[in-house]
Amino acid sequence: MGATGSLTFNSTPPDPAAFAQLRDDCGCGLLPVDVARRAIAGGLINITCHDDDMLVGCGRVVGDGVVYFYLQDIIVHPAYQRRGIGRQIVERLLTQTKQMIPSEGTIGLLAVHGKEAFYEQLGFTSRPTPSFGAGMSMYVTKQQA
Ligand SMILES: CC(C)(COP(=O)(O)OP(=O)(O)OC[C@H]1O[C@@H](n2cnc3c(N)ncnc32)[C@H](O)[C@@H]1OP(=O)(O)O)[C@@H](O)C(=O)NCCC(=O)NCCS
Numbered sequence: 001m002g003a004t005g006s007l008t009f010n011s012t013p014p015d016p017a018a019f020a021q022l023r024d025d026c027g028c029g030l031l032p033v034d035v036a037r038r039a040i041a042g043g044l045i046n047i048t049c050h051d052d053d054m055l056v057g058c059g060r061v062v063g064d065g066v067v068y069f070y071l072q073d074i075i076v077h078p079a080y081q082r083r084g085i086g087r088q089i090v091e092r093l094l095t096q097t098k099q100m101i102p103s104e105g106t107i108g109l110l111a112v113h114g115k116e117a118f119y120e121q122l123g124f125t126s127r128p129t130p131s132f133g134a135g136m137s138m139y140v141t142k143q144q145a
Pocket residue numbers: 026028073074075076077080081082083084085086087088110111112114115116117118121
């Protein structure tokens with residue numbers, strides 16, 4: 001498997017089953033397809049990258065659509081990494097996000113450990129800084145009934 005030169009980028013939501021498979025292939029965790037479908041439907045902006053009809057990369061923006069925006073699920077299939085696909089996905093998401101911001105807003109993300117440099121090259125600042133605290137998160141899991 002590898003890029004064949006027929007890569008296409010689109011601003012349409014990914015197929016939920018392909019999205020769930022790509023997440024799993026990249027070690028981002030298994031999502032049931034119906035959960036993936038609902039998550040995608042709740043987002044603001046999507047970018048996909050296909051090699052022919054195979055989903056090989058994607059990214060989403062979630063948020064309020066006015067002042068707060070967060071990048072999620074920036075994922076490139078391992079066989080397609082380090083070819084500029086992730087950069088193109090983030091750049092396209094940022095272009096569309098900036099068009100939605102009326103005057104000023106914040107674009108955030110939670111980088112996976114070791115991926116900070118990838119996002120710094122694209123304009124993000126690692127926290128904490130002298131004026132901004134660390135990003136924080138809470139992972140919630142519910143027992144199956
Ligand atoms: C992080 C990820 C999306 C990067 O996608 P990619 O297509 O491999 O990245 P690109 O080829 O577009 O790289 C763009 C630039 O970032 C650099 N870069 C890519 N991965 C990097 C890494 N892990 N650490 C440091 N720099 C990195 C590249 O060298 C390149 O720089 P250049 O333009 O000066 O050559 C991809 O590695 C991935 O999907 N990882 C698994 C899932 C994951 O961890 N997602 C992050 C969720 S926060």
